[in-house]
Amino acid sequence: MPRKAARLVGVSLLGAACVLLAVAAAGLGFRAYRQHLAIETLAIRSPKGVQEGEFVDIGGIRQWIQIRGEDRDNPVLLFVHGGPGGTTLPISSGWLPWEKHFTVVQWDQRGTGRTYGAVGDALAPTMTLERMTQDGVELAEYLRAHLHKEKIVLVGHSWGSFLGIHMVKQRPDLFSAYVGTGQVVGKTTFEKAFELTIGRLQRLAAATNNREALAELAPIASQPTLTPENRLIADRWNSALGLPPADGFQMTGPVPPLFMPELSLLDLYNWRRGAIFSAKYLTGRKGPMFQSDTASLGFEFSIPMFFIEGEEDGVTPGEPAERYFKEITAPHKEFVLVSGGDHFIPFDRPDQFLAELVARVTPFARD
Incomplete structure (x- = not known):
């Protein structure tokens, strides 16, 4: 690389680093300011506090x-x-x-x-x-x-x-x-939560007409035991179907x-x-x-x-x-x-x- 081009690259990288540092400093400064305001918001002022x-x-x-x-x-x-x-x-x-x-x-x-x-x-x-x-x-x-x-x-x-x-x-x-x-x-507690998750997955699979998901979930739904194998199947369809968090x-x-x-x-x-x-x-x-x-x-x-x-x-x-x-x-x-x-x-x-x-x-x- 010619010396001039290398110098330009170096200057550009230095400039980018300075911008990043300035952004980080501004972010930290804003956070410090908001924390100062929060101190006032959360202060206990009661004499018996x-x-x-x-x-x-x-x-x-x-x-x-x-x-x-x-x-x-x-x-x-x-x-x-x-x-x-x-x-x-x-x-x-x-x-x-x-x-x-x-x-x-x-x-x-x-x-x-x-x-x-x-x-x-x-x-x-x-x-x-x-x-x-x-x-x-x-x-x-x-x-x-x-x-x-x-x-x-x-x-x-x-x-x-x-x-x-x-x-x-x-x-x-x-x-x-x-x-x-x-x-x-x-x-x-978690067995019941798993049962509810399987039900939600079934409803989501039915809404999207996902026959493969319905076929795999049906035997679990009939007996929703929380086994490692059943958990893996649920996790797979949870990811594939995009089930929202409970x-x-x-x-x-x-x-x-x-x-x-x-x-x-x-x-x-x-x-x-x-x-x-x-x-x-x-x-x-x-x-x-x-x-x-x-x-x-x-x-x-x-x-x-x-x-x-x-x-x-x-x-x-x-x-x-x-x-x-x-x-x-x-x-x-x-x-x-x-x-x-x-x-x-x-x-x-x-x-x-x-x-x-x-x-x-x-x-x-x-x-």
Whole structure:
């Protein structure tokens, strides 16, 4: 290449690099500006309020928690997230109204978010239901002492509802009430979800007159057992037919995840990495939700029990949860079916979910 042409190429590449750097700098500057605005939006200004974020020693490792509320005299609500590995910190700005009624605690579980970022893959041998149940119990004990409360409301979502049942069963004395949403009761939850998926695939195949898909799906539909072979067939046609997700999650809140204050790009990276890491040990046919079920713990509970379920939850359908709930004995229990609700009602219907908490759970939320 002639020297002049090489010089022109070099100048062009340098110019492109400078443009990219300028765009990146502008993007980071805009993000910093939006995060500054978010600090004002989310600030707790009440003199009796609490706004904390810290690592706490739980289960022999540092685990991240966030505590927010406008009045320390309010009941403490511990939200046990799903996923597994699905930290709620980036998607919780819609919970501002909750903080008028509760002191809301979010917890990056073992293998999740900032907790994963602090410890990393060394957690692998400890990623068990038993260890994580004990983590939750230790956290509840810490919160009871730190916030000067005798008992705590536990809200468990999806995987967190499975973990939450184990927590309240092991140490009911720590909790004033249990609220499950997207409640997982074991493998029957996912067998029902698979059955619904096959039905949706059949309807989509019929609408497109895909005879090959209908022929392969028909024997599974007659006996929708969740085997690896059946799962492969379902995944194949899921991809080929373009089946939409069972639940399309739309967050409701004033601050998008990218602009949450004090949430670094590394935190967002660890959010994704933690979800992949946790799924490796806690989901699938070898995971605890397939290997055990809540019924094996017994049906007697000594605290009030509430299930708030989305009528159209395609991820953890309400039918298995309702069957389980009918067997439960408790001082008080209520099964709430949210019309049109999906798997993510605490996030895409936070005001409606709060209304249910205030009306049904608050009367039992004692110190």
